[in-house]
Amino acid sequence: MKGAGFAASWPVRELWRRRGRFAGVTVTLTVLCTLAVILVSLGSGLWAGATGALRSSPADLVVFSRDSLSLFPRSRIALAAIPQIGRVRGVAAVGALGTLTTTVALRGATASVAVIGAIPGRPGAPAAVVSGRLPRRGEDSAAVDVALRAEGVRLGSRIRQAAGGPPLRVVGFVADQRFELLPTVWTTLTAWQALSAAARPETRTAAPAAQVLTIRLTPSADAATVARAVDAQLAATTLTRSQAILAIPGAAAMRSTINELIAAVLLVAAGVTALFAALYTAERRSELARLRALGSSAARLAAGLLAQAEAPVIIGTAAAYGITAALIAAAPPQFPVALPLTRALGLAGLIMAAGAAGTGLSLLRVLRIDPAITVEDL
Amino acid sequence: MSLSVIQLRRAPVRTALLVVVVAALVFLVEYLATLSATLQAFSTGALAHLPASLIVYSGAAEGSLDASRLPPRLALRAARVRGVAAVAELGVADFTVAGPGGRYELALVGLGSGGPGWPPLVSGRLPGPGGVLVDATEGAAGLGQGRRVAPEPGGIVLRVTGVASGVRYDGLVTAWAAFGTWARAVRAASPGGAAVPNALAVRARPGVPLAALARRLAAALPGTRVLTRAAAVADVPGASVIAVTFDLLITVAFLAAVLVVSSVFLLVTVQRLRVWVLLRALGASAGRLGLAILAQAALVVVAGSVVASAALVLAAGASGATFPLRAAPGLVATTVLSVLIGACVSCLLPVRRIGRIDPAAAVVQP
Numbered sequence: 030m031k032g033a034g035f036a037a038s039w040p041v042r043e044l045w046r047r048r049g050r051f052a053g054v055t056v057t058l059t060v061l062c063t064l065a066v067i068l069v070s071l072g073s074g075l076w077a078g079a080t081g082a083l084r085s086s087p088a089d090l091v092v093f094s095r096d097s098l099s100l101f102p103r104s105r106i107a108l109a110a111i112p113q114i115g116r117v118r119g120v121a122a123v124g125a126l127g128t129l130t131t132t133v134a135l136r137g138a139t140a141s142v143a144v145i146g147a148i149p150g151r152p153g154a155p156a157a158v159v160s161g162r163l164p165r166r167g168e169d170s171a172a173v174d175v176a177l178r179a180e181g182v183r184l185g186s187r188i189r190q191a192a193g194g195p196p197l198r199v200v201g202f203v204a205d206q207r208f209e210l211l212p213t214v215w216t217t218l219t220a221w222q223a224l225s226a227a228a229r230p231e232t233r234t235a236a237p238a239a240q241v242l243t244i245r246l247t248p249s250a251d252a253a254t255v256a257r258a259v260d261a262q263l264a265a266t267t268l269t270r271s272q273a274i275l276a277i278p279g280a281a282a283m284r285s286t287i288n289e290l291i292a293a294v295l296l297v298a299a300g301v302t303a304l305f306a307a308l309y310t311a312e313r314r315s316e317l318a319r320l321r322a323l324g325s326s327a328a329r330l331a332a333g334l335l336a337q338a339e340a341p342v343i344i345g346t347a348a349a350y351g352i353t354a355a356l357i358a359a360a361p362p363q364f365p366v367a368l369p370l371t372r373a374l375g376l377a378g379l380i381m382a383a384g385a386a387g388t389g390l391s392l393l394r395v396l397r398i399d400p401a402i403t404v405e406d407l
Numbered sequence: 408m409s410l411s412v413i414q415l416r417r418a419p420v421r422t423a424l425l426v427v428v429v430a431a432l433v434f435l436v437e438y439l440a441t442l443s444a445t446l447q448a449f450s451t452g453a454l455a456h457l458p459a460s461l462i463v464y465s466g467a468a469e470g471s472l473d474a475s476r477l478p479p480r481l482a483l484r485a486a487r488v489r490g491v492a493a494v495a496e497l498g499v500a501d502f503t504v505a506g507p508g509g510r511y512e513l514a515l516v517g518l519g520s521g522g523p524g525w526p527p528l529v530s531g532r533l534p535g536p537g538g539v540l541v542d543a544t545e546g547a548a549g550l551g552q553g554r555r556v557a558p559e560p561g562g563i564v565l566r567v568t569g570v571a572s573g574v575r576y577d578g579l580v581t582a583w584a585a586f587g588t589w590a591r592a593v594r595a596a597s598p599g600g601a602a603v604p605n606a607l608a609v610r611a612r613p614g615v616p617l618a619a620l621a622r623r624l625a626a627a628l629p630g631t632r633v634l635t636r637a638a639a640v641a642d643v644p645g646a647s648v649i650a651v652t653f654d655l656l657i658t659v660a661f662l663a664a665v666l667v668v669s670s671v672f673l674l675v676t677v678q679r680l681r682v683w684v685l686l687r688a689l690g691a692s693a694g695r696l697g698l699a700i701l702a703q704a705a706l707v708v709v710a711g712s713v714v715a716s717a718a719l720v721l722a723a724g725a726s727g728a729t730f731p732l733r734a735a736p737g738l739v740a741t742t743v744l745s746v747l748i749g750a751c752v753s754c755l756l757p758v759r760r761i762g763r764i765d766p767a768a769a770v771v772q773p
Contacts, residue, residue: 053673057666064435064659071652096503096559098512103501105597132469141469141644191467192476210645228467230476231500231593231600278512279578282730286442293435300428301667307421308674356655364648 040336054305055341055348061301062342062349062380065294066368069376070353072287074365078210079280082145083273085206088124088152088243089252091273092259093266099276101128101240108218108237110263117258119250124151125239127221130209131228132191136181139191141363142174143208146221146239153243154215160184161201169220172201174212179362188214194227195220210365291376295383298342302387306338310391314398321400331392335385342384346377411702414679422707425671429711429746430718432664436657437719437734437742443653445732446578450649451640452542453499453516453576453583456526459608460617462497462639463624464632470642472499473577475605481628482519485607488627490615495522496604498589499576502558502596506549511729513558514579515539517589523610525583531569538568539582547728548580556582561595580729609633664746668704669753676700676757680764687766697758704754705747712743 044051083091092114097104108125115123127146132139147154149166161184164170173182182188182199189196197216206213216224218239226233244267246255256267268276275281310317317330350373357366415422454462454472463485468475477496485494498517503510518525525533525540531552534540541550550556550567557564565584575581584592590602611620621633634642641647676683683696719734726732 050674050677053666053670057663057670060659060663060666064656064663067656067659071656098503098510100501100512103503103512131474132467139467139469141471192465192474228474228476229600230603231597233600234597235599290435290439293431297428297431297435297663300424300431304421304424304428304667304671305674307424308671308678311421312674312678 058345074367082208090244092242119255124153146218152245158201171197192228194224299383306391338388430714433715459523460611463607495519519586665749668750
């Protein structure tokens with residue numbers, strides 16, 4: 030029992046006895062962890078802001094015009110194609126979407142928003158609202174992002190595009206539906222066409238058009254087969270929803286760059302822990318050897334060393350989350366940062382693993398200490 | 408110096424690990440700074456290099472060239488405002504272009520004649536009808552001088568007549584054309600639409616205060632917003648957010664680099680306390696030993712920086728044709744110097760520790 034008590038208390042006593050030194054290590058690791066957590070928050074916020082509207086869409090396939098590079102603002106598809114695509118085998122329903130980044134006037138202020146037009150009841154529009162309802166056919170109405178509540182928008186409010194076009198009456202609120210990092214205003218395709226014509230006169234078309242068609246598949250349909258059939262009929266580029274998300278400008282590149290930076294920070298954290306653990310082991314080598322000679326098992330000493338290495342990592346991680354949470358709270362609402370719990374926990378796990386990996390070499394040195402040699406040396 | 412080198416060589420694994428960690432952190436700082444500078448230059452270059460004093464946007468655009476649309480012939484009204492030397496219509500539209508590495512998005516900027524003028528040429532000549540001026544970074548994307556480019560949709564063909572520096576817009580590969588050529592490309596892409604200017608570029612007469620001219624223009628052109636070129640550059644959507652975000656990341660990475668060096672050398676100093684006491688007892692001055700610590704830190708930072716800068720050059724070389732990164736020597740030198748100074752300053756803590764050593768302690772406790 031005594032041995033077990035010593036095993037538990039030895040790392041804590043060591044941490045306390047050398048608290049000044051551990052404080053320096055902890056501060057260094059806190060800064061590194063803060064860098065990693067900020068990167069994760071930024072990555073999550075940018076990803077959600079760029080792809081939210083499409084990620085929560087009930088559409089299985091998205092049809093872009095061929096020369097659009099699968100970019101919403103560059104794509105144009107005539108609405109006359111909808112019945113034709115509806116007849117393709119495997120297609121359950123066809124809708125259409127149009128997007129427009131614009132400025133709207135709100136109670137004495139203006140806000141940048143992404144207006145998205147959809148055909149009511151067809152795939153493309155959000156599946157659910159957090160309050161109110163979605164716009165209905167023939168209405169100049171909108172379901173808007175909950176972020177606009179902070180600007181004083183309520184159910185029944187009217188929002189007007191600064192460049193003209195029909196005013197939209199707010200009939201509902203949606204969440205997690207951002208597009209191009211902007212809060213979304215979901216309206217009917219007809220209202221979107223009128224707003225686009227006012228804000229972007231060069232996009233006016235003689236025949237009614239949308240930017241993309243959205244397709245919901247029948248349960249047994251093969252997405253690739255349907256996509257090929259649609260491409261053949263319309264000379265278009267049909268992507269699955271996940272492919273369309275990755276085609277959003279900068280989204281995939283941004284995500285991979287941030288992930289690479291996070292990986293680099295984790296590697297540095299592992300390297301720093303390794304350095305500190307190596308320095309500690311080298312300094313305490315004779316003391317650890319004496320403890321081995323006095324009966325402490327190698328595993329117990331290794332566990333103690335791991336605990337001393339992980340303690341600054343744990344404190345650093347907790348402090349980093351605190352600092353990042355404070356920064357997020359201080360950031361303006363439109364700033365693209367988010368800290369979802371799953372990613373936060375995942376990163377915390379990776380930081381701990383990096384810390385443990387960094388201690389590996391020093392643990393081996395502790396495990397190799399031979400008590401017999403130690404006694405000879407005493 | 409020899410003491411510093413000897414001590415570093417006596418612990419080769421530890422020194423190598425420290426160099427690797429410092430290299431990784433310096434690389435992070437250099438890479439983030441390069442990425443930030445490139446994003447800023449590619450987002451705002453077109454406006455920053457436009458030789459205009461003022462930019463006129465539609466009031467609804469909130470400073471976004473993309474979102475702004477002005478009525479046709481507004482330039483004629485602007486030209487009549489007192490204090491205006493020249494006005495040109497400015498248009499921007501995105502197209503698809505096929506290049507050697509595949510299809511990519513091209514921003515076509517249209518600039519009216521008789522206005523403030525074109526961005527300074529690096530080579531070639533200014534574009535006439537059917538010609539375009541491209542950025543110097545765009546050779547890899549197939550836009551070298553004399554090359555033909557066919558923006559899609561529309562089917563028109565343009566020819567590169569000249570090259571300018573730092574004139575990208577919105578982070579995209581960018582070509583500048585005469586406003587008439589631009590309008591023809593826009594109408595060809597969208598036959599039912601209207602090719603209206605996005606903004607006006609205004610040059611003020613010499614000696615005319617810009618604030619006063621901006622007020623006169625805003626009064627003469629209702630529904631517009633007039634910004635100085637510097638304000639227009641600062642107002643480019645996302646530019647300030649990018650700058651703030653990257654500055655934060657760079658600061659944290661820089662702090663981490665400095666703290667790692669400081670913490671490690673503090674631990675090493677404490678670990679070698681007996682050696683320092685002995686050296687002091689043998690007559691070495693505290694200043695000399697302190698310099699040895701600083702020299703060690705400097706050697707580690709320099710070695711790490713060499714590795715980091717080489718890695719940055721490799722990363723820049725591997726960057727894509729449409730978003731080419733460049734390892735700017737000035738930026739690399741500034742980063743390395745900052746980390747070096749930061750590390751040396753932070754190592755004053757272990758140096759101070761050595762300064763407090765009493766040489767007599769070696770005699771009392773051998």
